[in-house]
Amino acid sequence: MKVTVELSDASTKFIINNMYPLYLHDLSGIWGWKPNRYGVFEDDDTRTLNDQIQVFDIWWDKPEVLFPYLIRADDIPAGFALVAAPPYTFGSEFYMNEFFVMKPFRGQNIAEAAAAQVLNEHSGSWEIQTNATDSNKRAQAFWRKTLHSYRAERGFQESVEITNDHVKIVFRF
Numbered sequence: 001m002k003v004t005v006e007l008s009d010a011s012t013k014f015i016i017n018n019m020y021p022l023y024l025h026d027l028s029g030i031w032g033w034k035p036n037r038y039g040v041f042e043d044d045d046t047r048t049l050n051d052q053i054q055v056f057d058i059w060w061d062k063p064e065v066l067f068p069y070l071i072r073a074d075d076i077p078a079g080f081a082l083v084a085a086p087p088y089t090f091g092s093e094f095y096m097n098e099f100f101v102m103k104p105f106r107g108q109n110i111a112e113a114a115a116a117q118v119l120n121e122h123s124g125s126w127e128i129q130t131n132a133t134d135s136n137k138r139a140q141a142f143w144r145k146t147l148h149s150y151r152a153e154r155g156f157q158e159s160v161e162i163t164n165d166h167v168k169i170v171f172r173f
Contacts, residue, residue, distance in 0.1 A: 001073050003113040005081070005121070008068040013060050015070055016080045017053040023080075023100040030136045067121070071101060071114040078105040081118045092172065093124030112146045119150060125172070132160055132167040140169055147171055 008016055024041035027033065038047045046052050059068040059082060066088065071079040079101035089095040096118075101111040119126065128147075130139045147156050156173035 001108060001110060002075075003078075003110050003117070004072045004075075005069050005114050005117040006072070007121075008060070008070045008080070010060060012070050013068070015077045016059075016068055017056065019077065019080055019100065019102065020053060020056065021049055022102060023098065026100070030131050030133065030139075032135075069114075069118050069121075071110070073105050073108075073110050078102055078110055079114065081114065083118060083122065085122075090127055092127040094122045094126045096126070096128040099128075111142060112149065115146050116150050128171040129163070129168045130171075132169045143169075143171055147173070 006012070021041065024033075028035075028041055033041055033043075035041050036043070036045060038045070040046045040049065040052055042052060059066045065085040067083040067085075069081040069083065070077060071081065080098070081096065081100075082098040084095045084097045085093060088097070099111075099115065099118075101114065105111070128143060130136060130143055132140070144158070151173055154173065156171050159170050159172075161168055161170050
């Protein structure tokens, strides 16, 4: 399967917006989130998915520091990656803010190929965080495997840290 990663612009923004609720639904199983009273996975009173996605306009409004990538498998939207640069990082030059591949595309090395392509787009120091709980073992294994392959000779640092009252595994390289 051919995997491509493209920087999303206004013409493809809606595709990432379409996938975002699926991403939040996946995360709800890891973080224990429930939808709000309107059925939207938000911790406030966001009423509609249209209201929810307006918050993400910033990803297309700041192209010098925020990079929304659309992942495709054989030209079909398969996921997205949201990469930030300062001032939206935690000390690194680049931060993987969100990374998502939809279920029909998992287990086929699509996510690994896409992650490597995204990382190749930006040279410099990186930070990737993921939930450290047992409910997130799959993502933890994914990032370890992907980074072992991607950083085979250069290595990476892995630590467990508490941020905003959440225990996370943090990868730095």
